[in-house]
Amino acid sequence: MDINANIESPFVMKVSFDKLLCKYEELIHDDNDFIASNAKRVLKIANNNPVLRGGFSETKIFKEYEKEISGILQDAFNPILSSNEIKTASIPFHNLIFNKSERFKSIIKNAGNNFEPELLNMPESQRYIIACNIILNFCYGYDINFKRPFLYEIPDENGVTRYYKILYNADFVEVKPKPSAPKITQKDYNELLDNFENIEMWKEKFPPNSYEFNGFVISNIFDVTDDQSISNIKSTLIGSEKRKNKSFVKDFRDVFQSLFGIKDIEVGFSLYNPMDDKFERIYGAGMNSYLLNDFDTAQCSDTLCEWSYHKLLIEKDIFSISDIDSAYKISEGKNVPHISVLHKQGIKSAIFAPIANETGLMGVLEIVSKNPQELNSINANKLVDVMPFIVSAVERSKEEEANKIQAVIQQECTSIHPSVHWRFVQEAKSFINQQLQGEEPSFKKIAFDNVYPLYGQIDVKGSSEARNFATKMDLEIQLNQIKSVIKRASELDNLPIYQQFVFQIEKYLTEVKNNFQVDTEQKVTSFIDEDIDPVLKHLKTDSKLNSEIELYFNSIDNQTGAVYIHRKKYDDTIALVNREMAAFLDSKQADAQKMYPHYYERYKTDGVEHNMYIGEAITKEDSFNPVYLYNLRLWQMQVMIEMENAYYQMQSNSKFPMKLDVASMILVFSQPLSISFRMDEKHFDVDGTYNARYEIVKKRVDKAFIKGTEERITQKGKITVVYSQKEDEQEYLRYVRFLQDKKYLDTDVEILELEDLQAVTGLKAIRVSVLYHKSEDDKDYYTYEDLMQEINA
Incomplete structure (x- = not known):
């Protein structure tokens, strides 16, 4: 095989030892007899094998003349140093190595069977251009510092990769232009300086096979794994x-x-x-x-x-x-x-x-x-x-x-929604730069003007009544258990105090059943902690009552110190409702953000509430249009209906420990407002007296009554939209008609006036029944009453 085969290069390459042999021809006359004698030995090998001086490109010659080549290179590969030096004789731009030191052979052997070392930092696409740079140096005297460290990456016997740097000795290389090779001018050189990667330009000035390369290179190799x-x-x-x-x-x-x-x-x-x-x-x-x-x-x-x-x-x-x-x-x-x-x-x-x-x-x-x-x-x-x-x-x-930056934001602010995170990053960078420049840093006010608010909530309906009912049930169970133990103690030891305890317990049972007040739970708990528990712990020493008292204390929850059965069902239900509804809303929000970026926050109460703000100031781009506000309003209404559906589907699947109803409400505020981040409270709030009206309405509206009645505006099975402007009414009625067509809402649309709230008058509401589905795949739709019959069946 010819070493020039399948390689595009400006060189026609021949391996020749002529320049090395010329050195020995000079040494044959050396005064040192040993040096002269050694030179004669090398020249004799060359004279007997003229192909080694004349040059060759067939790879089979290396095998045929292996012994002779080794003899010629004996001084370069001194046997005394061969086990220590890492050295090779090779051809540039090829992985063909035809002479190796013993140390290099050992390294390759340890690398594993059939391992072939390959040059790093010698991309195939750059080999042609690097060859041209060699020509510029050898033939035209341009001393271009194009050299990069060439490396071998070779694993050792333990499989650890080690790196070896290669230094080439090109003393025995000769490069000559063929008669057809274009001559390189100063203008050509200047042009090439700015076009290292323009391969076509290099080929134009250095056509393939236009230069002769005769000789070989000796590589001195060094382990640089630990190089610093x-x-x-x-x-x-x-x-x-x-x-x-x-x-x-x-x-x-x-x-x-x-x-x-x-x-x-x-x-x-x-x-x-x-x-x-x-x-x-x-x-x-x-x-x-x-x-x-x-x-x-x-x-x-x-x-x-x-x-x-x-x-x-x-x-x-x-x-x-x-x-x-x-x-x-x-x-x-x-x-x-x-x-x-x-x-x-x-x-x-x-x-x-x-x-x-x-x-x-x-x-x-x-x-x-x-x-x-x-x-x-x-x-x-x-x-x-x-x-x-x-x-x-x-x-x-x-x-x-x-x-x-995050530390500054966390210190000065709190967790920030991605839509406004850019503004906090901007201010935090300024804060840090002030520090770096030795100034006293300050975190400036972060505010967004002319943004439109959207508020909604899905709230557990009658949560206070449900919590009170669960509390009453638990207190009755606990008081009856105590009453049973005290009566048994009175039978064993007829002390008047036991009769007094039974009397007090029966009074509390009557109050719990018939006249449960805000402080009833606290009074009963204090009675048990202060009067009953010490007595029960004393009676526990009586073996006749031990098992009954042990049974009572086993029914007491360790954290609350009370019977915690029905209240636990309630608390677990509320926690699960909050978690599931918040997760549902968060997942839907990811899609809404893709439609148009906006600020979003949600928080858990006896349900899930959320705030959204949309506007030019938040997006930081000149792209806001009212259509994005209308789109977000429709999205909000649709998603809240879907949340109701998801809630009752989970209830029908017995996912919640207790059956509770929810009611949904949306508050519409048609005027843009300003919000700013409250550093002390670590959250966004509205700016200005007029805008504060929005916050007042948010806090009170879900408890508002329909004008002239004692009926709350929010009702189970219905979604309520509260507003104050006629334009808002018209807008949301369009959404209602659209969602009715999509079978999200029923046909019973109500337009209602609200009783005046403190400092807020003139509020109205659209209220309409939600249509439900039994499951995500169910195509039929049901009213709230139909669904309840199905769930309770």
């Missing part, structure tokens, strides 16, 4: 604590000066804010941004031209400008902002590298020089090896910043 050179970059990268250190920027610049081998370069950074598509300055001692120059923040589209914007933000790829003065002259009159801002700062060449991970761009690394052509598309490739560490460090830095 790149860790120096990692240790000096961006971090909140390091940014406060004045030496940070200098240390970081020094690392890159070493990496590029260029003294006169500077390093800057720009953070990327994806929410606003802006670049932002990093605050800290000595930090700079050459893209932003004098600005703290700027739109990316105002900072970059269309091409560079696409390169950095879309492709997330490195780009460079090797001659900014020349680019500035060409771009005069055109919109190339990054060229203008660099030229203004006296920068002559620059490299910009995106700091990006799988989630997107996080920032831009800026490397600049006051000298033209020092930074270019060729040596920009040096960044490929260090960018992963920069990305990792910036990820950590952003995580630390996010944690710090």
Whole structure:
């Protein structure tokens, strides 16, 4: 097989030992007899095997002349050092190794059967261009620092991956242009500096097979697994604590000066804010941004031209400008902002590298020089090896910043809904930047003006009565148990005090059954704790009463210290109702947010209440239209009906320990209002005296009566919409008709007036019965009465 087969390259390659043998021809006249004798030995091998000097490209020659090649290379692969040195003889751009030190053989053997070492950092797409750079050096004298560290990644005998750096000795290589090869001019060279990745341009100037490559390379290989050179970059990268250190920027610049081998370069950074598509300055001692120059923040589209914007933000790829003065002259009159801002700062060449991970761009690394052509598309490739560490460090830095921002928000505020989180982040960043600049930080007021409120609740109907009924049942059970024990004690020991206890217990039983008051529970509990429990603990010592008293105490709940049977059913039901209804509403809210972002909060009482605010100020975009408000109002009404259906479906499936009814209500407030975050109370509230009317109505309206009656406005089996404006009535009647057509609502629409509330008059309500389904898949619909008959059957 020919080593040139199936490889596109500017080289026609031959392995030849001619340049090495020329060295031995010089040594044959050396004064040292041993050196001269050794040179004669090597030359004798070559003279007997002319193919080794003339060159060959067939791989079978390596096998045929294995012994002879080894003899010629004996000095380079000294047997005394072979077990220690890691060394190979090979052909560039191939994995073909034809001579190895014993140490290298051992490393490959330990890696496992059939392991073939492959070069890292030698992408197939770049091999052609790297070969062209070798030609520029060998044939035209352009000393381009294109070299990158080439590595082998080889597992050891324990399966641990180790890294080996390869240093090539090209002393025995000769590169010559064929007569047909185009001559490279200074203009060609300048053009190539800015087009490292333009493979077609390189092929045009260095056509395939237009140069002869004769010779071989010797690779000196070193284990760099523990090497700290790149860790120096990692240790000096961006971090909140390091940014406060004045030496940070200098240390970081020094690392890159070493990496590029260029003294006169500077390093800057720009953070990327994806929410606003802006670049932002990093605050800290000595930090700079050459893209932003004098600005703290700027739109990316105002900072970059269309091409560079696409390169950095879309492709997330490195780009460079090797001659900014020349680019500035060409771009005069055109919109190339990054060229203008660099030229203004006296920068002559620059490299910009995106700091990006799988989630997107996080920032831009800026490397600049006051000298033209020092930074270019060729040596920009040096960044490929260090960018992963920069990305990792910036990820950590952003995580630390996010944690710090969250800590400030949590300290100054509370858990924040995603729709307004951006505003808190904005203020927290400002708070932190004030700290970094040595100022006394303050967290400013966060407010949103001209937003429309929506309020709704699904509340357990008659919750107080249900709780009282459960309490009465438990107290009766406990008092009767105590009465039984005390009567038994009186039979065993006829003490008047026992008769007095029985009398008191019967009085409490009568009060619980017939005249239960707000303080009845507290009076009975105090009587039991203070008078009865000490007596029962004393009587427990009597073996005749021990089992009865033990049975009583076993019926007492450890946490409440009382019989907790019916109250537990009630409390468990309320907790389960709250959990299920809140989860249902939250899941529906995820879809509503996709329609149009808005603020949402919900909280649990004897049911679930929710607030929503929608408007331009919250979305931060010039996109709000009243249609989104109308859509959210209709969504709210429909979802609350679905919540009622979900509740009664769970009740029919015996999911709740106790059967309780719920009633739903929506409050309409047609005027936009202002809300602000109350730092002391850690939640949003309305601003202004007029807007406070909305909060008053929210707190009182569900207890309001229909005018001229003692009937509450909210009723089980019905949804109630409270409003004050005729326009609201017309709007919601349209929604009612739509939902009637969809079989969500019945036909019994009522328009009702409410009794005046304190400081609030003129409220009206639309009330209409909800239609229910027995299950999610059930297509039939039922009135509340039908459903109750079904559940109770």
